[in-house]
Amino acid sequence: MLTHILHRVLVAIPTLILISIFIFALQKLLPGDPVLALAGEDRDPETLDRLRELYGFNKPIWMQYLIWGKGVLQGDLGISIRSGIPVTEMIAQKLPVTLQLAAMSMLFAIAIGIPAGIISAVHKGTKTDYVANVVALSGLSIPNFWLGIMLIMVVSVKFKLLPASGYVPPSEDFWLSIKTMIMPAFVLGTGLAAALMRHTRSSMLTVMRQDYVRTARAKGLRERVVIMRHAFRNALTPIVTLIALLFGELIAGAVLTEQVFTIPGFGKMIVDAVFNRDYAVVQGVVLVTAIGFILMNLMADIAYVLLNPRLSGR
Amino acid sequence: MTIRKLLLSSLLCTVAFGAQAQTLKIGLESDPDALDPDKSRTFVGRIVFSSLCDKLIDVTPDLKLVPQLATGWTISEDGLTMLMTLRDGVKFHDGSVFDAEAVKANIERSKTLEDSVRKSELSSVDRVEVVGPLEVKLHLTTPDAPLLAQLADRSGMMVAPSAFGGDFGAAPVCSGPFKFKNRVSQDKIELEKFADYWNADAILLDGVSFLPIPDSTVRLANLQSGDLDLINRLGATDVGTVEADASLAFTATTGIGYQGITFNTTNGAKSETPFGKDARLRKALSLAIDREAINQVVFSGLNAAASQFVPPASPYFNPAYPAPSRDVEAAKALIAEAGFAGGVDLELQVPNRPENQQVVQMIQAMAAEVGINVTINAKEFATMLADQAAGNFESSQVGWSGRIDPDGNIFGFVTTGAGFNDGKYSNPEVDALLKEARTTGDEAKRKGLYFKANDLLQADLPLFYLYHESWLYGLSNKVQGFAASPDGMIRLEGVTKSE
Secondary structure (H helix, E strand, O other): OHHHHHHHHHHHHHHHHHHHHHHHHHHHHOOOOHHHHHHOOOOOHHHHHHHHHHOOOOOOHHHHHHHHHHHHHOOOOOEOOOOOOEHHHHHHHHHHHHHHHHHHHHHHHHHHHHHHHHHHHHOOOOHHHHHHHHHHHHHHHOOHHHHHHHHHHHHHHHOOOOOOOOOOOOOOOHHHHHHHHHHHHHHHHHHHHHHHHHHHHHHHHHHHOOHHHHHHHHOOOOHHHHHHHHHHHHHHHHHHHHHHHHHHHHHHOOHHHHHHHOOOOHHHHHHHHHHOOOHHHHHHHHHHHHHHHHHHHHHHHHHHHHHOHHHOOO | OHHHHHHHHHHHHHHHHHHHOOEEEEEEOOOOOOOOOOOOOOHHHHHHHHHHOOEOEEEOOOOOEEEOOEEEEEEOOOOOEEEEEEOOOOEOOOOOEOOHHHHHHHHHHHHHOOOOOOOOOOOOEEEEEEEEOOEEEEEEOOOOOOHHHHOOOHHHEOOOHHHOOOOHHHOOOOOOOEEEEEEEOOOEEEEEEOOOOOOHHHOOOOEEEEEEOOOHHHHHHHHHHOOOOEEOOOOHHHHHHHHHOOOEEEEEEEOOOEEEEEEOOOOOHHHOOHHHHOHHHHHHHHHHOOHHHHHHHHHOOOOEEOOOOOOOOOOOOOOOOOOOOOOHHHHHHHHHHOOOOOOEEEEEEEEOOHHHHHHHHHHHHHHHOOOEEEEEEEEOHHHHHHHHHHOOOOEEEEEEOOOOOHHHHHHHHHOOOOOOOOOOOOOHHHHHHHHHHHHOOOHHHHHHHHHHHHHHHHHHOOEEEEEEOEEEEEEEOOEEOOOOOOOOOOOOOOOEEOO
16 A cells, blocks of 8 residues: 555656646646736836846747756745735735635535435436436536626625625635635535536446345345445445546636636636746646646545555555 | 723724725736846836835836935936935835935946946946035936936835845845745735835825736636725726626726837848838838727727827827828828839737737738738747847837836937947937937927927838727725826835725
């Protein structure tokens, strides 16, 4: 088990390097001069040249990458050329926000998706199954930003139940923090719940056809025990994979949802950084997101082994 | 009974006093960049500075320069020295004293800091001499009329020398009515009242928070739900919603900026086009456009049609050139004269923002009626800027937020080699006139020079103007005393917020 984890960590390093090179190259391919993009309202040519010199944009691309890479090894992810704030500080400010949104969204998704999937599978072919499928399809089809704006209009503007946008850290005011996150988490969560529900349903159906489930029933066990202890537990493997992947995506930042609800998370940060040609910020966010994905997948692997001891030991 | 009355009245008193301590929440259309006046380049940054950093000179709603940290200024006959007297009793947010030494240190910082973007604005300042504790003399290398206006903007913002060095932009120390409390990037900027402000009596708020919310629908929703008290850049099509809402109010003023179309006349291969070479075609396009119709359709009539680089309210506005009305016959005649009676093509690039695109689509339809086939290239803003600088455009729909001094609205755009002159238009006569207009502070003389330059520019038409944007604000009824300013800045003197 430990060797397995170590092996995965070692493989992660070249993966991260490749990803960072790829993203760096992509950014440089984008049309647009970062200094001009920054310049905003003041465009004195002398100033622009001086800034290019200062930020090293006149150096060859590979050298710019190596300078960045060297900084990373020393724990310095560079600074945002737009705001002058160190990238590590920006990430430290926004990672907890993104993680909170991701966690709450995942909670909604799991709380809605998995039970819906189980019920749907157990009542396959009935009205319940049909309704659940329609709701799932709607969840997948409704665009996040539309749902978000509609919720703001109804919940915040009309009924004034929740704040329309913004973010408050839980350390400052726990309940207000939850309140600011409920709508965005719900919007994100419903989309994911739909995917989870479909996966849970098909996984359950596969498992419920197995012989051991028939045996469990034949043994006279209560239906609830058969479903939850025998079927569901074994159906979990693909569901756990999906949850890990989805969580990784959530860490990457829900761009549209964050934009609509003005949540200062990763999604908003990376979009602004790309438009501003703020290389260091994009590199930093991609790196952290990639690490997040790799970690999530690793945890999924560990979860498999815990769920199904037969998967360990090679 | 008496005790109950006492308790009740003291409770009411507490509530009443509590109600006076209010923070104003302002919604901005984007997040400001570094909060360092020497490094800041964004329009929204200037809005935050209006509350955070006082300047030497301020501007009235009718664009007159008035004292703020400087109480008076005189310019020598030859225009090479500017003597400024400074306000007494002014403190910076950290308690240090504002004086002549601070002014000298500030100007030198603006000129010497490695990534300062104020250098070109202060290029005429050779050195600053401290004459007395509250008197400075600026020695200039050349007369510079726009300098006063520059000192009414970021170049004139005075920051505490004790806070130089280190990351000033992360924790700015200025001398404005509010001091810096906290910032979370892309989330909020919080300022709190500065008790020792020299004009503290005029400040009736406890604090102000700026919240960047790029989507205008969401910004409005926040205003409607009460999460914001004032929003910047209210959408023109949302004005009706605000006016219909009993708890909200709407206010506006015409800005000093403009939106127009710039042509590539001499910048590389893409200037070798009919429109790049023939002013008659450019004039024809201008005549084909019904500016008032665009104003009504896209902006609900809230903007003002434009004909030149300053708005009608400016003393430098030339009434000989009112906003052109649509004249299809005249446009067709010019096109025929230029030899393109059968039709002529034009590429027009535009930032991919909804309002700009709507304007350009209307222009495309109007131009088609006179035989001009416009192809629209919607580009992401940074790409568009880069293409413009590289000459990779035929025409471009661009604007400018405007500066108080007329020089700020024209010099950089039409003089040879200037920073914003992406079409690389070059006319030595125009250059000479605009350079001379910088050297004298005499308004009448400057007016004459700008009028002459305008005549030449109206004939050459390297760019033409579509409209002057109005600054539209939505506010809660709880906010009283707010008046919009033509420079788009949010000034909070006298503004109150009730419970």
